[in-house]
Amino acid sequence: MSVNSEFDCLIMAKRGHKMEYLSHLSQTAKRAMSSNFTERFKALTDELDRGWKVDLARRCGVSRPTVTHWRSGRTHSADPVQLFAIADYFGVNARWLATGEGPKWLEVADSTAEVSTGGPLATKGDTP
Template sequence: MSTLQERLKEASRDAGISQAELARRVRVTRSAIAHWFSGATRELTGENLIAASAALGVTPTWLAKGTGPKTGAAAGLTGGGVAVWDSPEDLPDDDSRVWIDRWDYFCSAGDGGIQWEIRQKDALPFNSEFFRAIGSKPANCRLVMVRGDSMEPFLFNRDMAMVDMSKTAIRDGVVYAIMYGDEPLVKQVFKKPDGSLVLHSYNAKYPDKDIPLLQMEYVQIIGEVIYRSGSGFAAN
């Protein structure tokens, strides 16, 4: 069976995509991509797997494990595969398509009280392979719009983030949608040895928020951010 390194090189060669361009599309650093292509990274999972397979026009299962079809309905749209549509009825029938509700939860990626509005918008389509690859169930997921700049360049103002509301167990360094008191936020979360939390912003102009144990009752983990889409770019 081929290695991840071999599949990445094959797919990037077939797609005519350089490592620098792949880093830009996946929104990871060039050094991270270099690790992928050198063999230092032995597996891709979650959001990076989905983004890389879409950028390269291959299926997530093939890229991750070397099994199943290399390309097909689950692969990213490339070239003439882009579909332009005004309403869901304009799209051809596809049993593998899953519709995810889009909400205007205004998760603040900035500082200050942003209203948590719940105005449901039109759903957006995803392939069922996407959810199998990242281990999430569509029924648990919501698309939300981020407001603010504190998570740049990971998330930009008005970017879309998919939140899996079943994934609320805190894992160090993972980005979550949370409620802190009456303040909705999207932050990278770190847990201290004593059980208290640090809410970290990617943008250096925003200081970390320390949540002591006495204030943990005011913290509610809404869900893990498992996918993002918008104007974000990879750091050089």
């Protein structure tokens, strides 16, 4: 199986392929993901009400302090499975969250389809 991009590594990890593919990520890509991930994560969470950290932590299988560390930049990135859980929670594109590339919001194929990620943005009436 060939790896064509850093994002392919994340997709493979999400689908249960061996985590060794993550070693294909260049150091530059890892640094870019870590510094900008914090900014993008913070932007998603700036206006949320209380309680979202506990809910997100539960969905990602981490502790609430880990979520706080993602937001503060103390932990510079999330692992691929957590990254996809975060993206699903907020209804955003995982590629955008990881790299800043691509559209921010997930696209809905059918305009009549109801979108609900269960995250706090869905409850505020925001639509991707």
